[in-house]
Amino acid sequence: MKEYSNVINKSDPKPLYSQIADWMSEKISTKEWEKNHQLPAEEDLAKQLDVSRGTLRKAISSLIKEGILIQIQGKGTFVAEPKVSHPFGQELISFAESMEREGINFETKVLEKQVIVPKASVKKKFSLTDNQKVLYLKRIRLIDNEPVIVLENYIKVDLCQGIEYVKFEQMPLFEAIEKFSGQKISFGTRQFEARGLEEEQAMLLSMPIGTPVLYLDQITYLDELIPVEISQVWLRSDKYSITSYLQRD
Amino acid sequence: MKEYSNVINKSDPKPLYSQIADWMSEKISTKEWEKNHQLPAEEDLAKQLDVSRGTLRKAISSLIKEGILIQIQGKGTFVAEPKVSHPFGQELISFAESMEREGINFETKVLEKQVIVPKASVKKKFSLTDNQKVLYLKRIRLIDNEPVIVLENYIKVDLCQGIEYVKFEQMPLFEAIEKFSGQKISFGTRQFEARGLEEEQAMLLSMPIGTPVLYLDQITYLDELIPVEISQVWLRSDKYSITSYLQRD
DNA sequence: GAGTGGTCTAGACCACTAG
DNA sequence: TAGTGGTCTAGACCACTCT
Numbered sequence: 001m002k003e004y005s006n007v008i009n010k011s012d013p014k015p016l017y018s019q020i021a022d023w024m025s026e027k028i029s030t031k032e033w034e035k036n037h038q039l040p041a042e043e044d045l046a047k048q049l050d051v052s053r054g055t056l057r058k059a060i061s062s063l064i065k066e067g068i069l070i071q072i073q074g075k076g077t078f079v080a081e082p083k084v085s086h087p088f089g090q091e092l093i094s095f096a097e098s099m100e101r102e103g104i105n106f107e108t109k110v111l112e113k114q115v116i117v118p119k120a121s122v123k124k125k126f127s128l129t130d131n132q133k134v135l136y137l138k139r140i141r142l143i144d145n146e147p148v149i150v151l152e153n154y155i156k157v158d159l160c161q162g163i164e165y166v167k168f169e170q171m172p173l174f175e176a177i178e179k180f181s182g183q184k185i186s187f188g189t190r191q192f193e194a195r196g197l198e199e200e201q202a203m204l205l206s207m208p209i210g211t212p213v214l215y216l217d218q219i220t221y222l223d224e225l226i227p228v229e230i231s232q233v234w235l236r237s238d239k240y241s242i243t244s245y246l247q248r249d
Numbered sequence: 250m251k252e253y254s255n256v257i258n259k260s261d262p263k264p265l266y267s268q269i270a271d272w273m274s275e276k277i278s279t280k281e282w283e284k285n286h287q288l289p290a291e292e293d294l295a296k297q298l299d300v301s302r303g304t305l306r307k308a309i310s311s312l313i314k315e316g317i318l319i320q321i322q323g324k325g326t327f328v329a330e331p332k333v334s335h336p337f338g339q340e341l342i343s344f345a346e347s348m349e350r351e352g353i354n355f356e357t358k359v360l361e362k363q364v365i366v367p368k369a370s371v372k373k374k375f376s377l378t379d380n381q382k383v384l385y386l387k388r389i390r391l392i393d394n395e396p397v398i399v400l401e402n403y404i405k406v407d408l409c410q411g412i413e414y415v416k417f418e419q420m421p422l423f424e425a426i427e428k429f430s431g432q433k434i435s436f437g438t439r440q441f442e443a444r445g446l447e448e449e450q451a452m453l454l455s456m457p458i459g460t461p462v463l464y465l466d467q468i469t470y471l472d473e474l475i476p477v478e479i480s481q482v483w484l485r486s487d488k489y490s491i492t493s494y495l496q497r498d
Numbered sequence: 499g500a501g502t503g504g505t506c507t508a509g510a511c512c513a514c515t516a517g
Numbered sequence: 518t519a520g521t522g523g524t525c526t527a528g529a530c531c532a533c534t535c536t
């Protein structure tokens with residue numbers, strides 16, 4: 001009755017539901033559980049995994065939220081259609097993390113990196129005091145050697161001391177923030193707009209001025225509603241599209 | 250100990266956690282619970298509501314997912330910053346539903362409504378058989394008498410018989426689909442792009458050809474992965490912006 | 499140490515689907 | 518009717534925060 005009991009480790013500090021979700025994701029990504037595969041009934045699977053049904057349901061619901069499983073009352077739990085696109089509209093991950101997860105081959109160039117007192121518009125969005133400094137970062141991302149994304153980030157240095165020495169060619173920004181602040185990023189907001197390219201970004205993306213691109217305005221928060229980073233992003237949506245998977249509640 | 254026990258009705262078919270979530274949303278939107286207000290401890294509040302702690306936690310987590318509450322281990326549960334923007338990148342709601350929720354005054358004009366065999370590109374996305382018909386709908390939305398959104402929808406009529414007689418000036422599309430299919434919409438995908446306006450949409454939005462607008466490509470599914478509607482949307486992001494609130498897991 | 503949320507259990511009953 | 522997920526309970530113990 002405990003056929004799968006080896007897949008979870010009850011002394012691992014990682015929560016059981018999270019271990020189970022990882023295990024299921026693995027089964028699905030390796031096609032051991034294919035599209036439309038029906039999972040064992042919750043009660044059975046819980047027994048096989050040697051956990052309670054509640055814990056199993058918590059694992060399942062996280063995969064439902066990601067669009068990987070679906071449940072139909074009275075029928076069962078099934079593997080959903082494979083997802084193709086970028087989960088960027090869905091979950092707070094950085095571009096680098098997103099591209100790594102998709103196995104996209106990309107390169108990051110850091111164009112500027114300096115600690116400055118930012119311009120008024122940034123100061124206002126960030127609620128900064130007059131002389132508070134931020135790390136300003138201007139980067140460009142290339143996919144297949146073609147420039148696709150321009151990013152400008154402003155990070156509160158007083159919350160992440162030492163972050164100004166990071167090699168951002170190698171380390172995703174979110175990882176650096178979590179490391180140097182000693183806190184977890186908890187959430188963020190992203191606002192989507194369409195804009196015509198201005199000269200500076202047009203040059204960087206090697207496209208004509210006025211070309212429509214996706215423009216994102218992002219604010220990232222640590223726990224307790226502390227904003228730690230804001231950024232502006234210009235993105236060629238013909239090369240890198242953003243898809244949201246949305247539940248209806 | 251059951252000070253709040255009148256706020257939930259145990260004989261109402263609506264789940265308790267959902268009633269509790271509604272009640273909390275109400276408390277917050279009426280400012281009875283203001284920003285940064287700390288809620289009673291889960292154990293206390295559960296007793297006051299006369300429900301189990303698990304049920305209360307389920308209500309709380311739905312509000313956390315919406316960005317309305319935050320929880321910090323060891324400290325408590327708090328009301329988050331008030332949200333300003335549209336939850337459109339977040340939850341599968343239609344534009345009409347979104348605008349109604351925000352109290353935006355808008356008007357819908359139906360430009361075309363006919364049952365057709367669609368063009369090949371739509372047929373392919375929808376996996377239609379050769380002569381399968383869809384309801385084609387072309388609409389425009391005005392906010393403050395200004396055209397802001399152009400929508401083209403294709404709805405599988407065989408799943409929603411009778412929907413072709415709906416007055417779409419009055420009824421949100423999603424409501425009509427759920428009514429005439431007799432099923433619930435379960436989820437959808439939206440892909441975001443930036444595009445320059447082409448002549449037809451430019452005319453409808455009264456803006457110059459080539460103006461950058463947000464373009465959305467949407468697929469909506471009933472239970473069991475049945476696609477029921479696909480649509481294309483052009484949207485003036487200077488007038489109606491889309492914001493996602495994103496959790497980091 | 500007292501108070502908070504985070505996880506987990508073992509059971510119960512209900513609602514929906516299908517043969 | 519049997520099998521499935523949906524909801525709910527009452528308890529337990531742990532991890533974290535603050536004083």
